[in-house]
Amino acid sequence: MQSTLTPVSAAISGEVHTITLRIGGMTCASCSARIERVLRKVAGVRDASVNLATEKATVRVLAGVTAAGLIAAVDKAGYSAADADADADAAAADASAATLVAGAGAAAPRWSLPAWWPVALAAVLSLPLAAPMLAALLGLQLEVPGMLQWALATPVQFWLGARFYRAGWGAVRAGAGNMDLLVALGTSAAYALSVYLLLSHAGGHAGSDAGSQAPHLYFESSAVVITLVLLGKWLEARAKFQAISAIRALQALRPDSALVRRGGVELTVALAQLRVGDLMVVRPGARVPADGVITEGSSALDEALLTGESVAVARTVGGRVAGGAVNGDGLLLVEASAVGADTMLAQIIKLVEDAQAGKAPIARLVDRVAAQFVPVVLVIAVVTLLGWGWRGDLSSGNWQQALLNAVAVLVIACPCALGLATPTAIMAGTGVAARYGILIKDAAALETAHAIDVVVFDKTGTLTVGKPVLLQLVVTDQSLDDAALLQAAWSVQQYSDHPLALAVVRACVERALAAPAPAQAAQALPGRGVSAQVGDAVLYLGTAALMAELGLTVGPAPAGLTVAWLARGGSAAGSDAGNQTGAAAQLLGMLAFGDAVRPGARLAVERLRALGIRSVMLTGDNAGAAAAVATAVGISDVHAGVLPAAKRAVIDALRAGGARVAMVGDGINDAPALAAADVGIAMAGGTDVAMHTAAITLMRAEPALVADAILIARRTWRKIGQNLGWAFVYNLVGIPLAAFGLLNPVLAAAAMAASSLCVVGNALLLRRWRPAALD
Incomplete structure (x- = not known):
């Protein structure tokens, strides 16, 4: 998987590298x-790109x-700020995602929710202040002394609100x-007005009657x-904590x-001390500590959270x-x-984190709006203040109402919802994906x-699938059946590692055929096939050209398949197996190989068509093979015999x-096309380059x-559009x-909080998505 250049390597190469900060x-x-x-x-x-939701x-x-x-x-x-890259080792156990803090200050530990006590204490102190307003809704009259209101509001204003x-x-x-500037200015204005009215009133509290009507205070x-x-x-912050649940999982x-087993002794070591080459003992029900190859034992492994595969996968010796x-x-x-940051799990986490920390192009528009937003709001607030209070002194209702409206x-x-609209949707979408x-x-x-x-x-x-399999078997010698023909083909090429030979072996194993008969004088016939003496006969397996050398005529080959013909006796140019030169050759049968179509390929094309998306096939293979696969999966637009450079074209x-255009590929030769497409999609099991x-x-x-x-x-x-x-x-x-006096500050604050929660909550609905491929 791709890794980010370190500053040292960047200095050597002169390239740009990336530094990640927690904000x-x-x-x-x-x-x-x-x-x-x-x-x-x-x-x-x-x-530089700063993500409000992940705070990176x-x-x-x-x-x-x-x-x-x-x-x-x-x-x-x-x-x-803190250097997230410097904490890479610690982040292996303590994920590197959003810093969820309740206010300004140093970045908090990963995955911890902010402390709730400031909210609870603020609510306890504010409830008596709001009690008269709540009582009025019930038709009751309740008064709180002005000095008590001041005592309750002050710690909320200057201690809990210090952030x-x-x-x-x-x-x-x-x-x-x-946003903090807007809240500080607004609440300070209401608090200062209340203090002024309280101190200027002869009675000293909002409920007194000392010759003049007590003023209304706005501490609440x-x-x-x-x-x-x-x-x-x-x-x-809690909602954002849920949005990063995919990384936490x-x-x-x-x-x-x-x-691990070292020197014949089993011992437990910290994950950071695990080394490449260590023999890891994985007991039933345990998690595999790092990537590796099975050297002993067999089992079924649940890789659901790594690959999305809901069914356990069987693994045995040699399996990864x-x-x-x-x-x-x-x-x-x-x-x-592979251990540490080189494991597949670590690289998956890094990919998801990078995606959640990045910004979509549409977020740039939001940033430009936000940059001008607060100054514009301050101007509107000043205009509102002056517009409502242009006449009368400070104690008059005009200026008091004007200040509350401002x-x-x-x-x-407060532009919280605007800043959270895009990143929260991206976090939820990439996480569930x-x-x-x-x-x-x-x-x-x-x-x-x-x-x-x-x-x-x-x-x-x-x-x-990407490897040849035996698709057809045709017997031309009536003395043989399918099993005998296949076993004879296995015998003649049992020492070969050619892909077609391996396909024959797999077919024999799947049919539980007996081991092949011993072969002697086996030799490769370059470009034509192989020959070997099996028992008292010489067998030839190869192309139609090889059969022609043996004096045999073969029928037409199935379109789009690679064909090998099996013959007995005779002699081909370059072969002296069995010294049977001049003996009459006999055609035994035909084996046809092809690259099997993936089970879900046709469904994939049909689903794309239902979405209004056209499918195109691009391959370096011959036209016949391409046409066979295209017909099987339902693609009509085919480009065959295309070299890597031409794929990009x-x-x-x-x-x-x-x-x-989206390009889907898995090989090195697909890399130019993947890079040229609007979106490149790589299949698992393909090359790292892809x-x-x-x-x-x-x-x-x-x-x-x-x-x-x-x-x-x-x-x-x-969801981004909705948000x-x-x-x-x-x-x-x-x-x-608010400017026209139709919202008081309390309702405005409630609406502001509700706005942010609506945006984040709407984004979290993406977590209910499930791929149709699993249905």
Whole structure:
């Protein structure tokens, strides 16, 4: 699998490398956009992408740029940062995904939920302040002394709400704005107005009657707004915690230790101490600690969370196993072939993390909007204040109402939903796809895949199994039956490792035939076949040209199949087996081989057609073989005999015609076409080059998963559209309502929290998706 260049290797090669940072203190899309701008200003930074939902920054830098320099820039901007790459070893046991924190400050440990006590304490202190409002809804009259209101509201404002001041001040110092600044300004205005009215009133509390009517205080607005915002952020963090459940499930597959056999002694070692070549003892029911090859034993392994395959897979000596798979009821001895970050599980986790940390192109539009959003809101709030309170002194109802309306504008305009709309959908979509064996490497691929209208399939290894199998057996000598003919073919080439010979052996084993008869004087006839003496006869197995040399005439070969003819006696040029030169040859039969079509290939094409997507076959094989497979799977558009460079040309031609093209392949020769397509899709079991080049990898060699990959991309894109639509409509409607005095600050805070939860909750609905390939 592909690995990221380290700074050292980048310095040698002169290439760009990537540094990943965990960011603390972000609260809205304005924060992420601002950190991106700060990072891009650092010398040597090529690009920076900050994901609000995962709270990670992916920075592409030139050699010489260090994580420390980037962290310093983020700290100066008023946020906290930590080097996620430096924690790679610890992250093996403590996943590297979203930093879920309840406020500004250092990045929290992985997978921990934020503390709930600030929300609970704020609610306890705010409830008495909101009690009169709640009682009024029941027709009751309840008054709370003004000094008590002040005492209850102050710790909420300046202790529990201190995070808003810290982050807001950081934004002001950087000449920017964010959600925290809006909340700090709005609640501070309501709090200050209440203190002024309380101190200027002769009675000293809201319920007194000292010759003048007691003023209404707004401590409940400031305290309840802070409480609701804290509650909304905590619920939002919980929802994001659920969104990264796919990575946490994959991380949970790593056992803490491994049982190894060293020097004949079994001992338990920490997973980090496991070495390539170690013999791992995997007991029944245990997880395989790392990738390896079985050297002893046999069992069935559950690889569901790795490949999405719901049925346990049988493995025996020589079989490869993946770290994280659950052993069945057999005891296995496995030689470790990959450990740590080199295991398939680690690389799957890295792919999913990278996809969730990346940004879809549409998110760039959101970032541009968010960058201007807070300044525009501040202007609207000022206009609202002046528009409502243009006459009268501070104690008049006009200015009090004006200030409350301005506060409502500031609170409801927090752009949290806007910033969460895209990343939460991407997190949920890529996470559920990974759960079922569809690895989407980046957000851009997810965005592009939803619009695919042409899927180009490679033939060999993609639509077909990728190795020849015996498909037809025709006996021409009446003294033989199918089993005798097949056993004779096995005898003549029992020492060969040719793919067709191996196909014959597999066919014999499947039919439980007896071992082949001993062969002597076996020799290869280059380009024509093989010959050997079996018993008292010389057998020849090869092409029609070899049969012609023996003086035999053969019939037409089945279209699209590779044919080998079996003959007895006679002599062919270059063969002296058995010294039977001049003896009459006798045709025994024909064996026809082909690359078997994958069971789900036809269903895959039918499902794509139902989605309105055209399928095309692209192969370097001959036209006959290509036509046979195309007919079997239902593809009418076939390009055969195409070299790797020409494959790319076909892709380019389709794209030039206006099509959005996905290329599905598994071999090195598919890499140029995979790179040229709008979306490259690699099949499991293919070459590493293909998997590195492709944007989507299918962990099971099932063509039907291609349609599932496009379906999850479409559903995710639909969720992104829904979330962005909700976020924009919410602000377009909510801000005018607040400006015109139709929303008080408390309702505005509740609406703001509900907006973020709606966006995240809608994205989490993707977790219920299930591939049709499993139905």
